[in-house]
Structure formats: structure tokens, C-alpha cells
Amino acid sequence: MISHLKDSAPRFKGNPHRLKRFLTDFETLADEAKLTDAQKCTYLPRYASYRIQQQWEQLEPFKDQDWKALKDKLHALYPVTYDSYSYESEDLEALVNKSKNIPIGSVEDFAAYHRNFSQMSTFLIDQKRLGIKECNKLYWQGLPPVFATEVLERLKRKFTDKDPKHIWTMEEIHDAAIFVLSERTNLIVAHDSLPLREIEVMVNNQISVKAVVDDGSQLVTLRQDVWKQLENSPVFPSHRTQLVSADTGTSQTLGLIKDLPLRVGPITYYVQAQVVRDSPVPLLLGLPFWALAQVHKDVYRDGFMTLTMSDPNDRETVITVSTTARGFKGRSNPDTDSNDLREPPMPPMTLLQGLESEFPTSSTPQALRALAALSDPQIRHFFH
Known part of the structure; x- marks a missing residue:
């Protein structure tokens, strides 16, 4: 047992x-x-x-x-009113509002939405708490806008005699959606959006936090509530700076922490971090960190990213770190996407063994990089 x-x-x-x-x-x-x-x-x-x-x-x-x-x-x-799980109208509306913001890129993606919607709507219809017409409207509203446009074009081509005010049925929408997704099976397209990536960082040898890595930011920022937990990390208000958001709004930082130690794996980096009062992320590693660590990123089509970085005070030390999607909590759910648990890419071992046999004395990282510059393009990126 x-x-x-x-x-x-x-x-x-x-x-x-x-x-x-x-x-x-x-x-x-x-x-x-x-x-x-x-x-x-x-x-x-x-x-x-x-x-x-x-x-x-x-x-x-x-x-x-x-x-x-x-x-x-x-x-x-533990009495229950119904044999199966009980749903409320609010549950179905919540599913619709959530689903319309999640890209649908495959038949499997759409099938998951269809199953969840059908389970809830069938229950509500059986209980006389949802009408067929309202059900069809909600089903349509749960499609992401870009995908809904493609499905609508397919419906208009197939049903040329329909009135413009016609409310499409679940069956009509389902069949059109499957057709659209089947047509694009061999077409590789971009995601509507992808989450930012994070790495684990030890701040001042005291606190471990998830840090967002963003080489599009000009600063390294630390949120105020995290800074308050640190010891021996004074803030210098005289070094405050102005922050400008995407909507052109502005705000002032609280000041600068000088030479703040950030440890990633075995390497400690010393950065100049601006303390901010409010931020959606506890620690933001902007371009100053990327330049200091000479970060090279490898990005995959699904958004998975690895970072290769070096120790500025010891050129021999180079590490590759896997990132996780922002907000990723680990494998607490058996259905969690395993993409964020992949190992960082490694060069083909047969190639490395071949290099060692050809150049038995060239075993240093510098020598391997030099050899890689002349090697097959398929493995060159492993030696950036």
C-alpha cells in the first residue's frame, strides 16, 4: 500500500x-x-x-x-447536491476570461479549452442555468482574438449564405477551429507572447530570490521589501535616478546600493543596484549585469532560455544556467510543462573527444573556444 x-x-x-x-x-x-x-x-x-x-x-x-x-x-x-462536480455560471465565465488571453497554437491547445468548456456548459445546461444561445456566445468569447479572426474567416468562407448577425454554434466553431489548426500544422509561427525568464540569485549571501533577466533594461533594480531584509547594504539617496515606464510615466528610485554581491551558482558578481519602492519583480538584472557577466543567451522557439556567463574576476570560470518562466513554481503539479526543467545544452561528447584526441594539449577553455571558431557551425554556439 x-x-x-x-x-x-x-x-x-x-x-x-x-x-x-x-x-x-x-x-x-x-x-x-x-x-x-x-x-x-x-x-x-x-x-x-x-x-x-x-x-x-x-x-x-x-x-x-x-x-x-x-x-x-x-x-x-459530506453530502453533495449532484453526482458530478457542481459548477456555477461564474466558473464558466472565469474559464472564458482566462482562455481568451491564452494563445491557441495547436489542436491540443484548442481541445483542452473545448473539453473544459463542454464539461461546465453541459452541466449548467442540464441544470437549466444556461441557454444554448448564451452557451454559443460564451464559447466564441473564449477564443483568443487573433485565433478568433482566423476562425471567423474560415466560417465566412464555408457558410456564405449566413446572416451577418448569425450566432455561430459550438459545433460550427469547433469544426472551423480544427480546420484552421490543421492547415497550420506545418507552419511555424511566433507566439502571441512569452513570459519573462528568471534565474535563482543569492543576494548579499543572505536571501535567495528569483531574478528576472532582461537585457532591455538599463538598470539593476532591487525591490524595497527585499532590501529591508539585507544587512550591511546601505542605500545612497544622492544617487537616485529617474525611471521611465513604457507608458511614459516617471518615478524616482530610493537610492543606490553600491557593490551589491549577487551570487549565481559559484560566481559572485558585484553590481550597482537601484532600490525601487514598487516592482512586480524582486530583482531585475538589466544590461549592466549582462555586460559585467558577458552573458550570452540561447533562446528556443518555445521561449526556453539558457544563459552562459563568465566570472569577470576569473576568466577560467564559465557557467551555463537554465532559466524558468516567470512565476514558475516547480513540479508541484503533475501536469506542469516539463520544458522549464530541461538541462542546459551541452556540446556533443563525440566532438569533444575528437578534439581531445587531435589536440591532446589543448584542454583549456580558451583553446576549446578557439577550436570551436573553426568547427562545425552546429556546435559553435556551445563555445560562445
Whole structure:
């Protein structure tokens, strides 16, 4: 039987709509482990939160080790109005508002939206809380604007006799969307937008933060709340500077921290950081940092980025760092996109071994870079 301490174990935290699934998952694992009904009663509370565990262990069916009675008692304690998950109109509207801001670039992307929308809308229609016409309107509104334009063009070409005020049905929209996406299967296009990238940075050997890397910024900035946690990092108000935002708004920084240590991996960089009162990011590594570290970036089509940087005080030390999308929390969700967990690219080992055999004395980083300058273009970028 899988331990209740493992992340993959079924877990109940009190949501009545999740009880049925929880009991089914638990019973499947228990049957695989060949537990008796009495053992199921004993183990079950351990897979609930601590507070709920205490409650369940006081129930008579638990004390009597009666598995069927215990399940019936739990269903009575956590009643639900419907057999399946209950949705409100607000849930469907929230899905629509979220989806219209997420680019759709593949059949899989659209299928995910279609499944989620269909699940909610079918429930609401069955409960007489959503009309067909309103459902069709919401389905259309959930498409990103650029994609919706392509789908509309396809619909107009296919249905030339439709009235301009015609409300497209879910089926019509779905078929047109699949057609558009199938047509562009072999066409590589740009994303509507991509998140900024972050790296882990140790500030002043005291605080670890996620720093946004942006060579389009003129400054290195540190947010005020982070600065307040630092020791021995005075701010010089006389070195304040003016900030200009994209909408031409202006604001003043609070001052400059001189020679602030920032550690990335084994390398410590000393930067001049402006302290800002409000910022969406705790630490912004702008062009001064990029110049100091001689950063070279490799960007992939999906936005994944690696940074190769050197130690300005030790030319022998060069590192390559993987970035993560801003706001990425790690693999807490099994459905998390694994693209942000990739290793930094490495040069083909067969090539390196070939170089070593040809030039056995040329093992320093400088020598390898010199050799790379004359090598195959496919591997040259590994030695920037």
C-alpha cells in the first residue's frame, strides 16, 4: 500500500465533491495491496488531513471496523447536491476570461479549452442555468482574438449564405477551429507572447530570490521589501535616478546600493543596484549585469532560455544556467510543462573527444573556444 506521506497518494482535505473520487482511488490501492475491510478502515483516516483524521477515528463504523458502513457514514457527512462536480455560471465565465488571453497554437491547445468548456456548459445546461444561445456566445468569447479572426474567416468562407448577425454554434466553431489548426500544422509561427525568464540569485549571501533577466533594461533594480531584509547594504539617496515606464510615466528610485554581491551558482558578481519602492519583480538584472557577466543567451522557439556567463574576476570560470518562466513554481503539479526543467545544452561528447584526441594539449577553455571558431557551425554556439 502506497504510503500516505507520498505526494502521489490520494488525499482528502474536506471537499465533498472530491470524496467519491478519493474513496475510489483509496479502495483501488487497498485492493491491489490485498487489504482486508478492517485494514481499510484502519488506514483510511491517515490519507485525510490531520483534523479530518481525528474526526473519522471517532466514528462508530471506524471503531467497529465496518468498511461499508464507514463509507456510507462518510457520504452522509459530506453530502453533495449532484453526482458530478457542481459548477456555477461564474466558473464558466472565469474559464472564458482566462482562455481568451491564452494563445491557441495547436489542436491540443484548442481541445483542452473545448473539453473544459463542454464539461461546465453541459452541466449548467442540464441544470437549466444556461441557454444554448448564451452557451454559443460564451464559447466564441473564449477564443483568443487573433485565433478568433482566423476562425471567423474560415466560417465566412464555408457558410456564405449566413446572416451577418448569425450566432455561430459550438459545433460550427469547433469544426472551423480544427480546420484552421490543421492547415497550420506545418507552419511555424511566433507566439502571441512569452513570459519573462528568471534565474535563482543569492543576494548579499543572505536571501535567495528569483531574478528576472532582461537585457532591455538599463538598470539593476532591487525591490524595497527585499532590501529591508539585507544587512550591511546601505542605500545612497544622492544617487537616485529617474525611471521611465513604457507608458511614459516617471518615478524616482530610493537610492543606490553600491557593490551589491549577487551570487549565481559559484560566481559572485558585484553590481550597482537601484532600490525601487514598487516592482512586480524582486530583482531585475538589466544590461549592466549582462555586460559585467558577458552573458550570452540561447533562446528556443518555445521561449526556453539558457544563459552562459563568465566570472569577470576569473576568466577560467564559465557557467551555463537554465532559466524558468516567470512565476514558475516547480513540479508541484503533475501536469506542469516539463520544458522549464530541461538541462542546459551541452556540446556533443563525440566532438569533444575528437578534439581531445587531435589536440591532446589543448584542454583549456580558451583553446576549446578557439577550436570551436573553426568547427562545425552546429556546435559553435556551445563555445560562445
